[in-house]
Amino acid sequence: MKLDNRSRLFVVLAGVFCTALVVGDIIGVKLFEVHLGPIVSVMSVGILLFPVTFVLTDTLNEFYGKQTARFVTWLGLAMALFAFTFIYLAMGLDWAPFTRAPDYRGTVEGSFNNVFGGSQRILMASMVAYLIGQFSDIALFHLLKRLTHNRQLWLRATGSTVVSQLVDTVVFQLIAWWGVVPLEGILGIVTTSYAVKLLVAVGLTPLIYAVHALVQRWLGMKPVLLGNNGEPLADSP
Template sequence: MNLDRRIQLFVVLAGVFITSLVVGDIIGVKLFEVKLGPVLAVMSVGMLPFPVTFLLTDILNEFYGKRVARFVTVVGFFMAVFAFAVITAAVQVPWAPMTQAAGYSGTVAGSFNNVFAGSQRILMASMVAYLVGQFVDIAVFNLLKRATHNRLLWLRATGSTVVSQLIDTAVVQYIAWTGVLPQKVIIQIILTSYAVKLLVAVGLTPLIYLGHAFVERKLGIAPVVLGEDGEPVNLTPPVAEAPPARAA
């Protein structure tokens, strides 16, 4: 198998994307506050990997097309399911008696379960919101790319995020915190998280152009050009393997 630059870049992008997704789900139980002028924003630390996933989604969409972006989305979803299954099993495994001793200084059942049992709900919420949000992001990105005739990178990158993250943020926060936090607090988390995501999306625009230039000029990989039917017109199909020679 020939690992050319296009395949190597795809493996790196997919690996970092899926890692960011799963880590963001696991750490999402922690909330923090940020002062945005007169507004006190309450957000989940699951926000930290958001700039990474946002940037990588757009690069995958731009250089590999919507089918590849959807494929990575589905793989990421099943990796989140796998993480959920492993965490569920880990919570159910009985603790060693030594961990209940008075002088034991390691991690105990209460602290472990408080974090990882709590993250199960976050994982479930994130899986649902992620799948819906990602497919919306990919669809809007390609719709804007086709409508602008492959121009205005900033518009499709930011525009797709504006739509998809509104859905993602609302779904994940409602599922994760309903019955745990007051409705007023949930709405505040949704509004502030979404506002921060929009600010991040705008702030990342220069990085998107830098990433686009690096992949295209340094790695020599051309972005996907969409035709009138919305399908890529400049991706070379894989060469079919020659059938084995018949014995004389």
């Protein structure tokens, strides 16, 4: 079966999106410090994948529409659960007899479990925040697109991310740290984490325009245009 440009791009976007989500969840248990002047925030390294998912989500929204973006969101969740199911199955299998030597097993098994075991609470926080944040982003993106009559790409791309990432950050930090970190500490983490995401989103706005132009000119694809009722116009792809 020969794939057209539209199908090829969708496969690439969906594949990279799912990979970014799974990798972000696996590495997300590692925390690092971000210094914003006198303020120090503790953040998950999973934020490194945020620029990737930001661009991918808006590209899917723009060229494939709301239903496709929602489908990829559910697909990403399914792939993350698929990956972690087999990771935990692998962790439950007995090690080969020759690995039972204390020095070998203590080093290798401990490292394996630390790398792939992660934190159940962090994983749950990530998955819940991911779903709520993604669906908020998709809904607001299309609301802004309809209200601006398919103009002002920067507003719907950045505006939807500004709101959805605030929701994502609050949900994740509350689930991850409630009862572990004092409330004022959680609020501090939320504030600085969101500030970093906001700066990244604004800084990536030119890239969104570049990707938009590349897809239109190089692949010859047109974005989905919405009518006043919020539904795609008849001549939209």
